[in-house]
Amino acid sequence: MRDLRREQEVAAVAHVDRLIISPGVENPEEEIVYYRWGGGGPRIMLVHGWGGKAVQYFAFVQLLVSAGCEVVAFDAAAHGRSSGTLASGPAFARAAREVASRVGQLDGLVAHSLGAIATAIAMYKGLSARRVVLLGPLAFIFPLLESFIQQKNIAVTEAEALRRLFRERYRSEVLFVPQMAARFEAVALILHDPADSDAPVHGARQIAASWPGATLIETPNVGHWRILRAKAVVDQSVAFLLG
Secondary structure, eight states: OHHHHHHHHHHHTSEEEEEEESSOSSSSOEEEEEEEEEOSSOEEEEEOOTTOOGGGGHHHHHHHHHTTOEEEEEEOTTSTTSOOSOOOHHHHHHHHHHHHHHHOOOSEEEEETHHHHHHHHHHHTTOOOSEEEEESOOOBHHHHHHHHHHHTTOOHHHHHHHHHHHHHHTTTSOOBHHHHHTTOOSEEEEEEOTTOSSSOHHHHHHHHHHOTTEEEEEOTTOTTTGGGTOHHHHHHHHHHHTO
16 A cells, blocks of 8 residues: 555656557557656656556656656556557567657666566667666566466467467567677666566576676565665665766
8 A cells, every 4th residue: 555655646746748659569559658757867767567557666756856867657558547458578668769759868767577678679779878777677578478378377279379479470579688688888787686486587697698788786585576666776776877
């Protein structure tokens, strides 16, 4: 309940706007809701993960705004207040690029879970930022698809059709984050709980090994979701972004 209250508080003081992506990546049309706080200082974009929403970053928003930053975040398609029934890493990535085109050049990016894949795709396609923070990042999309199939208890025939659709739709996409990261020039900080069961830490280790300017710090006891509000993580991330 306390987290919900803090989400509501940070939402209440946001400047909220919308943009239409048509056609969307996963839906015929996607109305993306995006939020802005503060202004005048470095511009930082926050990218949530699968099943998340922009205001889950309340701890980051509050500290970044207090530090004089402008903070931008969005609800990806089929998440939060945005429209749509389907979502994917490429859909998240396109939304990030579209929002950035509205708000202007980014100084920093923070991404969680699937948002890390989306951020990598967006950067691979031209989105730039000086510093990047990845929190509990996923490195590979296909294991996430398998997890989704298991969680939803999707029937065998439907699951195979979903896998086939995914392979066909994204055959031209690079979806392996370490492969993309090898080309990145931004410096990055990766924070990951080694016991994270939702995003195994070996993915973060592979990203860090491939990204020339990346540093991985394994942060025990913050899990996959609490990492978004753990004080030590937020403090360290903001100090890095402003460094």
